[in-house]
Amino acid sequence: MRTVKRRSMCPISSTLDILGDKWSLLIIRDLMFIGKKTYGEFLKSEESIATNILAERLSFLEREQIIEKTEFPDNKVKNLYRLTSKGLDLLPILLDMIVWGDKYFKTPAKIKKIAENIRNSRKEIMDKILKKFDS
Amino acid sequence: MRTVKRRSMCPISSTLDILGDKWSLLIIRDLMFIGKKTYGEFLKSEESIATNILAERLSFLEREQIIEKTEFPDNKVKNLYRLTSKGLDLLPILLDMIVWGDKYFKTPAKIKKIAENIRNSRKEIMDKILKKFDS
DNA sequence: CGTTTTTACTTTTAAAATGCAAGTAAAAAT
DNA sequence: ATTTTTACTTGCATTTTAAAAGTAAAAACG
Numbered sequence: 001m002r003t004v005k006r007r008s009m010c011p012i013s014s015t016l017d018i019l020g021d022k023w024s025l026l027i028i029r030d031l032m033f034i035g036k037k038t039y040g041e042f043l044k045s046e047e048s049i050a051t052n053i054l055a056e057r058l059s060f061l062e063r064e065q066i067i068e069k070t071e072f073p074d075n076k077v078k079n080l081y082r083l084t085s086k087g088l089d090l091l092p093i094l095l096d097m098i099v100w101g102d103k104y105f106k107t108p109a110k111i112k113k114i115a116e117n118i119r120n121s122r123k124e125i126m127d128k129i130l131k132k133f134d135s
Numbered sequence: 136m137r138t139v140k141r142r143s144m145c146p147i148s149s150t151l152d153i154l155g156d157k158w159s160l161l162i163i164r165d166l167m168f169i170g171k172k173t174y175g176e177f178l179k180s181e182e183s184i185a186t187n188i189l190a191e192r193l194s195f196l197e198r199e200q201i202i203e204k205t206e207f208p209d210n211k212v213k214n215l216y217r218l219t220s221k222g223l224d225l226l227p228i229l230l231d232m233i234v235w236g237d238k239y240f241k242t243p244a245k246i247k248k249i250a251e252n253i254r255n256s257r258k259e260i261m262d263k264i265l266k267k268f269d270s
Numbered sequence: 271c272g273t274t275t276t277t278a279c280t281t282t283t284a285a286a287a288t289g290c291a292a293g294t295a296a297a298a299a300t
Numbered sequence: 301a302t303t304t305t306t307a308c309t310t311g312c313a314t315t316t317t318a319a320a321a322g323t324a325a326a327a328a329c330g
Contacts, residue, residue, distance in 0.1 A: 011236025101146025
C-alpha cells in the first residue's frame with residue numbers, strides 16, 4: 001500500500017507528494033469535466049492508463065479522501081466514484097492547467113474556446129461546474 | 136535524452152506530460168518564490184533532490200523552454216538559471232497549489248498568511264511577483 | 271436454469287524511472 | 301601550487317510503471 005511521506009512542510013511540495021504523477025489529475029479531470037464515474041469508464045480514457053495503475057490510483061485517492069467509492073444503485077458489481085469536497089477544491093488547478101496547456105500546445109478548436117472562456121470568466125465557470133456537484 | 140510524447144490532445148494531459156512528476160514544479164517554485172538561480176542552490180532545497188535527477192530535470196525544462204541557462208557574470212563555472220515567460224506562466228498553478236496544500240496539510244503560520252493573501256488578493260500578488268521578473 | 275458477458279479488479283513479469291553514493295573536470299579561491 | 305567550489309556524470313540498487321493475462325462475483329441472456 002502506497003504511503004505518503006511529506007518531503008517538507010511546503011504546501012506545493014505536499015500537493016505534489018499526492019498528485020505529482022502523470023495519472024492522478026487525469027482521473028480527477030474525468031470526474032470533474034467528463035462525468036465519468038466507474039472503473040470501466042476511467043479505463044477507456046484516450047490516454048490509456050494501465051488497469052493496475054488505475055486500481056492503485058483510485059484506492060490511493062480514496063485513502064487521501066479526494067474521491068469516494070459508493071455502490072451503484074441496483075447493481076452489486078458496479079461501483080460509483082465521486083469527488084469529495086477536497087477533490088472538488090482541485091478545480092482551480094485543473095482550470096489553470098487547461099489555460100497553460102492550451103497556450104503552449106496545439107489543441108482542438110473546442111478546447112481553445114473553453115480555455116478562452118476560463119481566461120475571461122474564471123469565477124463564473126467555476127461556479128457553474130461546482131453547481132453540478134451540489135449534493 | 137528524455138522525449139515528450141503527448142498522450143492526447145487534452146491540455147491537462149499535455150501539461151502533465153511535462154510537469155507531472157514530483158520535482159519539476161519544485162524547481163520552478165525555487166525560481167519563482169525563493170530566488171534560487173544556481174545548480175547548487177536547487178540542490179540544497181529541503182526536499183533533497185538527488186543530483187542526477189536535478190541535472191536531468193534542469194536540462195529537460197531547458198529543452199522545453201520553461202527555463203533558460205546563462206553564464207554567471209565574472210564566473211565561468213557557475214551557471215545562472217531563470218524562468219522564461221512560458222515558465223512564469225506557471226505562476227497561477229503554483230499559487231493554487233499553495234492554497235490547496237495549505238488547506239489540507241499542516242503548514243507553518245507564515246505559509247498560512249501567504250495562502251490567505253493569495254485567496255484574498257490573487258491578482259495583486261501575481262502582478263507583484265511578475266514585476267520582480269521584468270526584464 | 272445454465273451459459274455468456276460485464277465489471278472491477280489482481281497477478282506476473284519486463285522495462286523505465288528514481289535514488290544513493292562516488293567520481294570527474296574545469297574554474298576559482300587560497 | 302594546492303585546495304575548494306561548482307556543476308555535473310556514472311554505476312548500481314531499489315522502486316515505480318507498463319503490458320498482458322488471469323480471476324471472481326454479479327448481471328444479462330437464451
